[in-house]
Amino acid sequence: MRKAKINIPNGIGEGALTSYIHTATLCTVDLETYKHFYGKVMKMQIDAVILTDEEKNKHKAFWNVPEDIDFDLYHCYRATVPSLIQLRILHLKSPTPQIHKSYSSYELGTFSLGFPTSDAKAMDKRMQEYGVKAMAPMQLGDIVRANGDKGHYLETIYKGPDYLHCVGIERVNYPQLAPCDPADGFGGPGYSAFVAKDSDAEVAFYTDVLEHHILFDSVWEAAEDGALGVNPGTPFRFCGIYAPKAAQNHFLLLDFKDGNMIDTGVQSCIPNQGLGMYTFQTGDIEKVVRNAKSKGITIKSEIQEVSDYILGDGKACLLETPNGMYVEIFQAG
The missing domain is CATH 3.10.180.10 (2,3-Dihydroxybiphenyl 1,2-Dioxygenase, domain 1)
Known part of the structure; x- marks a missing residue:
């Protein structure tokens, strides 16, 4: 798979196990609104990422996306400040449940x-x-x-x-x-x-x-x-x-703490519509997995070889946080 056009720092500090939030993945059926808001209004760059069927199917299997859900992939970033959070946008060909139903801050x-x-x-x-x-x-x-x-x-x-x-x-x-x-x-x-x-x-x-x-x-x-x-x-x-x-x-x-928080019934994970996954880089993915297993964290995908437009080639695994967020862990090869 070809790499991103910009050189993106991995964000791993000296002596740190994992990086800051490197990439956030969002799913939507409304690509034009995303292009308008993040691209035109927020002045970010948006590039289409061309995937072969084989590459797409590998992503689906790793990210726990059902086989019958099709998507196109886009990379959104601020080219002048490449250390900021990269946005990976999955443009869904058919609707999935929405993580949020409103702008209420009470929604989980x-x-x-x-x-x-x-x-x-x-x-x-x-x-x-x-x-x-x-x-x-x-x-x-x-x-x-x-x-x-x-x-x-x-x-x-x-x-x-x-x-x-x-x-x-x-x-x-x-x-x-x-x-x-x-x-x-x-x-x-x-x-x-x-x-x-x-x-x-x-x-x-x-x-x-x-x-x-x-x-x-x-x-x-x-x-x-x-x-x-x-x-x-x-x-x-x-x-x-x-x-x-x-x-x-x-x-x-x-x-x-007032007892008014709202559970929409839709998990904050891809491919549900909205922000559903963070990616963190690491220099020791095996240690991250050991930490996860010792704390009873759900591992959605075990460590495997991956090739990603934003992250590059390496090893990755997929975790689920206690409140249902997907977290991708990547180690460069």
Whole structure:
């Protein structure tokens, strides 16, 4: 299989078992909306990936996609910042269940992709010009560091395709949450968030299996008229998990504590429509699998040789997190 047009870093920090989120896989029947939102509005590159029938069938078997589901494959990325999360888009030829039924933040499963920017006001103006709706007007918040230094952030949660939230966020006078294009301030995808019913188990997957670390973990209260759109004062766990030595492409976990979380009955995994899989690179896939087995994690596909347009040639396995997300682990050959 031919390789991607750009040189994509593997994201594995020195001494780390696994990388930051390297690739996020999304499924949709509405490719034109994806091209418009991620391509035209968010200014990302989208390339068609031509697969032979044999290559497609290998992907289906490995990703646990039923044989009767056909798809075309696309690679979406910010060419000027290749270290950001790569998007792998499966354009389905026939509909599958939708992971989300609405933009309610209470719905369990994948919640968002984050798009850090160095100019949130310019980004918001562009969103308005293209008719992209926001969950609430732009919010100004405070950043307080451990040493007492204070800063600010500007944040807006936009309504992306397939009910995925896309967050525009600028940290004022602080380094951004992920690198941005110096020419226009656009960045991302630079992180992703998930709403979990069993947040302890999901955190344990990232810390014990992938050997990531918790940067922050506390209980917040939802603001009045906040962009989350949940009941004011609702306590929710907000946890940030990073790969070792990484300062981008991290994982955020939300767990609302008012008893109103909604199970749509559709698992956050491919080929269901929406964001259904993360990919992490590793230098020791056997150790990742040992970690997974020791913690009772479901292994959907055992270690096998793979060839992937974005990742290249190597070995990979497919895991399922305690809350149903698919996680692909790849080791370059």
